Amino acid sequence: xxxxxxxxxxxxxxxxxxxxxxxxxxxxxxxxxxxxxxxxxxxxxxxxxxxxxxxxxxxxxxxxxxxxxxxxxxxxxxxxxxxxxxxxxxxxxxxxxxxxxxxxxxxxxxxxxxxxxxxxxxxxxxxxxxxxxxxxxxxxxxxxxxxxxxxxxxxxxxxxxxxxxxxxxxxxxxxxxxxxxxxxxxxxxxxxxxxxxxxxxxxxxxxxxxxxxxxxxxxxxxxxxxxxxxxxxxxxxxxxxxxxxxxxxxxxxxxxxxxxxxxxxxxxxxxxxxxxxxxxxxxxxxxxxxxxxxxxxxxxxxxxxxxxxxxxxxxxxxxxxxxxxxxxxxxxxxxxxxxxxxxxxxxxxxxxxxxxxxxxxxxxxxxxxxxxxxxxxxxxxxxxxxxxxxxxxxxxxxxxxxxxxxxxxxx
Amino acid sequence: xxxxxxxxxxxxxxxxxxxxxxxxxxxxxxxxxxxxxxxxxxxxxxxxxxxxxxxxxxxxxxxxxxxxxxxxxxxxxxxxxxxxxxxxxxxxxxxxxxxxxxxxxxxxxxxxxxxxxxxxxxxxxxxxxxxxxxxxxxxxxxxxxxxxxxxxxxxxxxxxxxxxxxxxxxxxxxxxxxxxxxxx
Numbered sequence: 001x002x003x004x005x006x007x008x009x010x011x012x013x014x015x016x017x018x019x020x021x022x023x024x025x026x027x028x029x030x031x032x033x034x035x036x037x038x039x040x041x042x043x044x045x046x047x048x049x050x051x052x053x054x055x056x057x058x059x060x061x062x063x064x065x066x067x068x069x070x071x072x073x074x075x076x077x078x079x080x081x082x083x084x085x086x087x088x089x090x091x092x093x094x095x096x097x098x099x100x101x102x103x104x105x106x107x108x109x110x111x112x113x114x115x116x117x118x119x120x121x122x123x124x125x126x127x128x129x130x131x132x133x134x135x136x137x138x139x140x141x142x143x144x145x146x147x148x149x150x151x152x153x154x155x156x157x158x159x160x161x162x163x164x165x166x167x168x169x170x171x172x173x174x175x176x177x178x179x180x181x182x183x184x185x186x187x188x189x190x191x192x193x194x195x196x197x198x199x200x201x202x203x204x205x206x207x208x209x210x211x212x213x214x215x216x217x218x219x220x221x222x223x224x225x226x227x228x229x230x231x232x233x234x235x236x237x238x239x240x241x242x243x244x245x246x247x248x249x250x251x252x253x254x255x256x257x258x259x260x261x262x263x264x265x266x267x268x269x270x271x272x273x274x275x276x277x278x279x280x281x282x283x284x285x286x287x288x289x290x291x292x293x294x295x296x297x298x299x300x301x302x303x304x305x306x307x308x309x310x311x312x313x314x315x316x317x318x319x320x321x322x323x324x325x326x327x328x329x330x331x332x333x334x335x336x337x338x339x340x341x342x343x344x345x346x347x348x349x350x351x352x353x354x355x356x357x358x359x360x361x362x363x364x365x366x367x368x369x370x371x372x373x374x375x376x377x378x379x380x381x382x383x384x385x386x387x388x389x390x391x392x393x394x395x396x397x398x399x400x401x402x403x404x405x406x407x408x409x410x411x
Numbered sequence: 412x413x414x415x416x417x418x419x420x421x422x423x424x425x426x427x428x429x430x431x432x433x434x435x436x437x438x439x440x441x442x443x444x445x446x447x448x449x450x451x452x453x454x455x456x457x458x459x460x461x462x463x464x465x466x467x468x469x470x471x472x473x474x475x476x477x478x479x480x481x482x483x484x485x486x487x488x489x490x491x492x493x494x495x496x497x498x499x500x501x502x503x504x505x506x507x508x509x510x511x512x513x514x515x516x517x518x519x520x521x522x523x524x525x526x527x528x529x530x531x532x533x534x535x536x537x538x539x540x541x542x543x544x545x546x547x548x549x550x551x552x553x554x555x556x557x558x559x560x561x562x563x564x565x566x567x568x569x570x571x572x573x574x575x576x577x578x579x580x581x582x583x584x585x586x587x588x589x590x591x592x593x594x595x
Contacts, residue, residue, distance in 0.1 A: 162569055185568045188533055201536075206475040207563055208536065228467035229540045229564050232533045245537060250466045250544065252537040273537035289534060295493060296534055321493070324531040337531050344530065365531050406532055 057143050060113075062090035063099040063106070063132075071101035071132040077172065078136030078150035081395065083375075083388040085143055095119070097139055101132065108135035110142055126151065129174060149370035153410040154377060155179075155189040155198055156384060158401040166200055168215075171370070171377070171386075171409060173399040179213065188406055192235040195410040197259075199223075199233035199242055210244055212259060223261045228252075236279050236303070243267070243277035243286050243303070254288050256303060267301055269309025276324045279303065281331045287315070289323040289336075296323045298336060298349065317349050317356030324366050325349075328373040329411055333389075335367035335376050346378055348389055359392055368408045377407045465548055468561050471519065471593050475563050478521040478589025483508055487571075488546055490584040492527070495541035497549055505546065508588055509553040520555075521589035522546050524564040525571070527580035532566055539564030546586045561591065 063071040076087040099108040110119040124134035137148030152171040157164040166186040169176035189200040210224035224230035228247030252273040272292030298315040321339035334349040346364040367376040384397040486504040524543030526535035543562035
């Protein structure tokens, strides 16, 4: 980063940032303002990307047993996907992961080869591929200190034309299955943090309503069907509430409600459209998109609804079109979709530093954090990708379903 | 991008403001047209009693998918990118809709808001809703009963035409006016 540009940004109070950005829109070729804007919202040039491959801890993987070959491949791919570990053949490496994979469990052991110490030795009993993914997550946690996300689930919509169905898959794209067969529009899925429930928008009734699915039993309940749109549900961290958009009072606004449809609480009160609420990990705040200023931008309000819409904080990301925020599990970052030069890209806002950064250059939208607060799953042109926000590298997620969008990852 | 966007917007706003002088528009509250302000032109949110446009009508006893969109197909209202402002040229269509409604008692109207495919689905759904509600408020301003005007938004999921051209996008940013045989 250019230190001059950083300095220029830091001395600007946020209200002045807004004015600078507005002026930029009216006079796009004003060189001084353009420089400021680049400072606010810089892209990484190739020279700034740290190529950290040589310093990655190397983990040798060798799993035996009836399913040993498959498990070795699953774990190796999982570790590689973290971008923080380099899987190697079993003879080399800083760590050695060994195990025994049978039909419904993996006994996994990790040894630190430098010290010779056993890091862990435990049984993972997830069904099918899940046990191997759980082994991967334990290795990732032990080696990097960050929670692994290989055992996470991915919900998304898939379809073409006027029909989109709801899908659930493993985060590596395996085991994709349709949850709905409604022949209508399904949209905006969100998984509860414990992974047990899924809330989403469906036009099954002819209107946009919010439904709740209990994934264990498969039961589905329509929980929000006020006049107007009912859409974009997002689970509170404790799973007791949903934030969502309702237009029942004449305009799309953010509300919170309990899972049975009660305890409705209005959060925003503007003349614009508020959409895509996302809870802070502590549950006391909501980030959302509002176009009350003419184009959609990001705002944070408290989630109690006690301030009657008067409490809000405008996030100056450096771009005038920002939608679909997602608050990271560690609370430090907010990923969002932005429109730049007619293209949609993923940006990340640093909550403490109050700065935004663009992290894709080839397009992307609808980002969802994985549990390590480092990776994002997003969609681009009907395909899903896993993005490492540290290296800015994207990997396609191969899924046996077409026209994929609106991914959301279990925490 | 910005220069291209601003010029039509300024023209639209100029026409819109001029149209406000017409007697027939005096009841139009401007819900959904940002009060005529340019994007970013204000730095405070309208928190006082805002957002209370005319609430959507209670859902009717019909399936929205069965509405007749053919009868008033030529009166489909089109919008600029990322806008829910009804431009002056589109308002004459709503005058025709108003005349049709008054000449055909026993019907209700179903106002279906849509967005083009660009952007995130959730925002597009809200944008389509704002467009439908803006049309509804305009028609109420022309004297139509609010209870006879149903709305829904399909976001970008039901395009009128497929394709990735500006022409296709322009045809998809719309409110279609369906006819429903139902008294409120």
